[in-house]
Amino acid sequence: MAELLNNSGLFFALLGAAFATFMAGIGSSIGVGKAGVAAAGVLSEQPDLFGKVLIFQLLPATQGIYGLLVGFLILSNVGLLGGGVEDISLLKGSLYFAASLPIAFAGFFSAIHQSKCSVAGIGTVVKKPDQMGKALILPAMVETYAILALLISILAVNGINGVQV
Amino acid sequence: MAMLKMQRIYVYALLKYCKDILEALQRRGVVEIENLNIEDSVFFKDDTSAYQAQYQRMASTATEANEILSRYVKQKKGLLSSFKGRKQLSREEYDKLVDETPDILRIAYDIISCQKNIDTNKAEKIKYQAQLDIIRPWMSLDVPMNFTGTATTRAFIGKFPGDKTTTEIVTELAEIIPEVEGIEVEMISHDSNQTCVFILTSRTDADAVSDALRRIGFEYPSYISPVIPKQREKEINKHLSNRDGRILENENVIKSYAKYADKLNFLEDYYVMKTERYAAYDDIATSRNTFVLTGYIPEPDAGGLKEYLETTFDAEVEFEEATNDDAPVKLKNNKFAEPAESVLATYSYPDHHEADPTSIMAIFYYIFFGMMFSDAGYGLVMAIACAVCLLKFKGMEPGLKRSMKMFFWCGVSTTIWGLLFGSFFGDAVTVISNTFFHTAPPNIPGLVTPIWFNPVDDPMQMLMFSFLLGIIHLFTGLAILGYNYIKYQKDYLAVIYDVISWYLLVGGGILALLTMDMMENIAGFTLPPICGTIGGIMAAIGAVIILFFAGRESKNPIIRLAKGAYGLYGTTGYLSDILSYSRLLALGLATGVIATVFNKIGSMMGDGVIGVIAFILIFIIGHGVNIGINALGAYVHTNRLQFVEFFGKFYTGGGKEFKPFKINTKHYTVKEEN
Numbered sequence: 001m002a003e004l005l006n007n008s009g010l011f012f013a014l015l016g017a018a019f020a021t022f023m024a025g026i027g028s029s030i031g032v033g034k035a036g037v038a039a040a041g042v043l044s045e046q047p048d049l050f051g052k053v054l055i056f057q058l059l060p061a062t063q064g065i066y067g068l069l070v071g072f073l074i075l076s077n078v079g080l081l082g083g084g085v086e087d088i089s090l091l092k093g094s095l096y097f098a099a100s101l102p103i104a105f106a107g108f109f110s111a112i113h114q115s116k117c118s119v120a121g122i123g124t125v126v127k128k129p130d131q132m133g134k135a136l137i138l139p140a141m142v143e144t145y146a147i148l149a150l151l152i153s154i155l156a157v158n159g160i161n162g163v164q165v
Numbered sequence: 166m167a168m169l170k171m172q173r174i175y176v177y178a179l180l181k182y183c184k185d186i187l188e189a190l191q192r193r194g195v196v197e198i199e200n201l202n203i204e205d206s207v208f209f210k211d212d213t214s215a216y217q218a219q220y221q222r223m224a225s226t227a228t229e230a231n232e233i234l235s236r237y238v239k240q241k242k243g244l245l246s247s248f249k250g251r252k253q254l255s256r257e258e259y260d261k262l263v264d265e266t267p268d269i270l271r272i273a274y275d276i277i278s279c280q281k282n283i284d285t286n287k288a289e290k291i292k293y294q295a296q297l298d299i300i301r302p303w304m305s306l307d308v309p310m311n312f313t314g315t316a317t318t319r320a321f322i323g324k325f326p327g328d329k330t331t332t333e334i335v336t337e338l339a340e341i342i343p344e345v346e347g348i349e350v351e352m353i354s355h356d357s358n359q360t361c362v363f364i365l366t367s368r369t370d371a372d373a374v375s376d377a378l379r380r381i382g383f384e385y386p387s388y389i390s391p392v393i394p395k396q397r398e399k400e401i402n403k404h405l406s407n408r409d410g411r412i413l414e415n416e417n418v419i420k421s422y423a424k425y426a427d428k429l430n431f432l433e434d435y436y437v438m439k440t441e442r443y444a445a446y447d448d449i450a451t452s453r454n455t456f457v458l459t460g461y462i463p464e465p466d467a468g469g470l471k472e473y474l475e476t477t478f479d480a481e482v483e484f485e486e487a488t489n490d491d492a493p494v495k496l497k498n499n500k501f502a503e504p505a506e507s508v509l510a511t512y513s514y515p516d517h518h519e520a521d522p523t524s525i526m527a528i529f530y531y532i533f534f535g536m537m538f539s540d541a542g543y544g545l546v547m548a549i550a551c552a553v554c555l556l557k558f559k560g561m562e563p564g565l566k567r568s569m570k571m572f573f574w575c576g577v578s579t580t581i582w583g584l585l586f587g588s589f590f591g592d593a594v595t596v597i598s599n600t601f602f603h604t605a606p607p608n609i610p611g612l613v614t615p616i617w618f619n620p621v622d623d624p625m626q627m628l629m630f631s632f633l634l635g636i637i638h639l640f641t642g643l644a645i646l647g648y649n650y651i652k653y654q655k656d657y658l659a660v661i662y663d664v665i666s667w668y669l670l671v672g673g674g675i676l677a678l679l680t681m682d683m684m685e686n687i688a689g690f691t692l693p694p695i696c697g698t699i700g701g702i703m704a705a706i707g708a709v710i711i712l713f714f715a716g717r718e719s720k721n722p723i724i725r726l727a728k729g730a731y732g733l734y735g736t737t738g739y740l741s742d743i744l745s746y747s748r749l750l751a752l753g754l755a756t757g758v759i760a761t762v763f764n765k766i767g768s769m770m771g772d773g774v775i776g777v778i779a780f781i782l783i784f785i786i787g788h789g790v791n792i793g794i795n796a797l798g799a800y801v802h803t804n805r806l807q808f809v810e811f812f813g814k815f816y817t818g819g820g821k822e823f824k825p826f827k828i829n830t831k832h833y834t835v836k837e838e839n
Contacts, residue, residue, distance in 0.1 A: 055797060058793075058794065058797055059797075059801070061794065062794065062798055065794060066751075068759070068762070069754070069758045069759060069762075072758060073758065081765060132511065133510075133512065133804065134511060134512070136801055136804065137801075137804060137805055137808055140801045140802060140804070140805045141805070141809075143801075143802075144745065144748070144805075147747070147748045147751045148744075148747065148751075150751050150755070151628075151747050151750065151751045154624060154751070154754055155624055155625070155628075158624055
């Protein structure tokens with residue numbers, strides 16, 4: 001039993017990588033999907049706005065990438081990407097899991113809420129294409145919190161790498 | 166860091182030159198005409214809306230004609246044609262084309278009427294086709310379909326739903342009207358949907374038979390041929406080929422106008438320009454023989470225009486300093502900062518009581534963009550792509566040109582940061598030499614090893630550096646606030662109350678923070694305790710100034726203190742502003758790590774031929790996606806740092822953009838000599 005517990009460190013590390021990737025990924029796909037629906041509606045009337053609405057659709061896509069980034073950093077730290085798997089203690093694996101939480105949750109929710117701003121921004125651009133710059137800033141405000149979460153996740157994953165437990 | 170001086174311009178001239186002067190102003194595009202509202206015994210205003218509507222209609226005629234033309238004649242349009250911009254015409258070319266406009270307009274009308282003919286003929290064709298479909302089952306009928314019988318007989322020509330035999334029909338009829346005899350049912354055709362029949366009966370029984378037929382589902386065809394169906398078929402086919410001929414004829418007429426596509430574009434532009442001139446005419450005041458025009462003109466353009474109008478049209482031109490607040494704003498910056506004007510424009514133009522921050526913002530803009538994108542390879546791709554476009558398409562529209570130049574500088578900055586951080590398409594050089602050459606990569610500083618340090622290995626140092634840049638950025642913003650106080654409002658004390666106080670408070674706070682033990686872990690260094698004392702004193706002085714003077718416009722001392730305390734609460738704003746610069750680290754890491762991921766995936770197929778092909782494919786697609794998504798992120802978040810953190814410290818905006826009366830066309834511009 002003790003041995004099983006000790007070996008489950010890798011499992012928790014992997015769980016963390018998976019969690020960061022899929023939670024943020026789900027959030028982004030919901031967000032990009034919502035914005036995409038609004039963008040497609042615009043295209044039926046004003047196809048020349050494609051370039052502009054595409055940018056709005058892509059805004060909530062970044063959270064998924066942040067999740068991927070953290071997931072990748074964890075996989076790389078525990079040696080799952082070639083180079084042989086290290087022995088990971090249960091505590092260390094759980095730490096990786098904890099480190100994935102900020103981007104998993106902040107990414108999930110911020111992508112969804114950012115997409116609402118994006119949809120509204122698409123509405124703005126349809127009526128006033130020259131107000132693109134301002135309309136773009138509003139969804140970007142939401143993303144701030146995903147970036148802050150990403151920062152903590154990255155710093156934590158990097159920090160855990162050096163911890164001897 | 167400048168705004169052009171605006172002058173108010175007055176033009177007085179004879180009415181007979183009005184058209185020419187407006188044309189000249191439109192071509193030069195240096196005057197913003199202001200609506201002059203004088204109506205008295207001498208001056209009056211013409212209503213030109215009828216003309217405007219008429220010319221607008223002609224412009225849309227040209228557009229429509231060209232749209233129709235493009236349906237029949239394939240027009241060449243390159244992938245990069247949107248970069249080309251409008252074609253420039255010389256004065257002679259322009260005048261020549263203007264002479265041709267009546268002919269081109271006739272062609273435009275002709276094209277539209279041809280298209281109308283085509284549409285009518287196509288509609289007719291559909292009608293005949295439908296008739297043909299209806300009479301097709303009746304081909305073996307040898308009387309016209311409206312045949313009702315002879316003197317003694319009555320004929321019923323019609324159909325039953327579904328497939329029926331003559332026996333069935335006869336039986337069904339016999340069941341309803343057993344007393345009637347001598348009903349002749351002739352089968353014309355039948356399929357699973359309908360059965361077409363010719364029924365003959367004696368005239369005396371006609372009513373009973375008609376009634377019975379209706380009861381068993383008999384109905385007349387929806388189209389009844391007045392002649393024998395075979396003959397009608399011939400007629401219809403003749404009509405159809407006739408219509409086809411007419412359609413082809415009209416199409417050929419349209420196609421023969423293919424070479425006029427460019428001229429139709431000109432026609433559209435010509436009438437758009439004309440409409441706008443008439444709109445401008447609304448803004449001037451005319452008397453019986455003269456007119457007055459007023460507006461704004463940037464100072465450098467004033468002299469040339471005055472000379473031109475006075476010598477060519479005998480006009481009288483006067484200028485005066487535009488001092489009012491609603492005078493429009495035109496920015497003037499050096500080559501390096503000018504592209505960033507478009508970023509400022511998306512926020513707001515400066516008003517007349519503040520400096521144009523473009524040149525200072527541009528420096529930070531390029532730095533921040535480069536740090537977030539931070540890859541030498543990506544920066545090179547971006548800078549080269551922009552440079553090639555700029556060199557290849559000289560006639561590019563000014564707005565697009567500015568963006569291109571801005572992204573060129575962003576690309577340059579990205580390349581420099583990439584070299585400092587040792588990122589060239591991520592770790593592409595290392596991966597390629599390890600996977601395909603099985604050797605350690607050559608030690609090229611910048612491409613393999615960082616010139617400065619690698620943020621992925623040492624994120625804390627990068628974080629500290631980001632905060633440092635943020636503090637510089639914010640303090641620069643405060644400095645501009647102070648500059649505005651001194652230069653535009655002559656309010657020297659406000660500099661102490663609103664600028665220096667914050668320098669002391671925030672600067673002192675940071676100094677004190679750096680002496681704490683915990684900084685040893687985070688930043689890797691601490692300052693000696695004496696700095697803490699100095700910082701504390703500085704912060705305290707700053708705080709006291711803010712407490713007592715932030716609410717200085719209130720007379721009531723209690724409200725004033727309360728406002729001061731609220732001002733102190735602004736410290737939290739500075740804290741979150743500084744933390745916000747951590748995005749420089751986060752987005753920089755995102756670019757680098759994702760690039761590394763793609764390189765890793767690319768190298769997973771080994772070093773065989775398949776491995777090389779896979780690597781190249783994954784490299785191109787992966788880095789392409791990464792460039793797209795991270796350039797977007799860098800652009801948006803650089804804007805945010807400027808708009809929210811930087812402008813929030815000093816910038817009010819609200820100025821009106823200088824929008825001169827000029828040629829606002831889609832396809833052509835006219836070159837102005839001299």
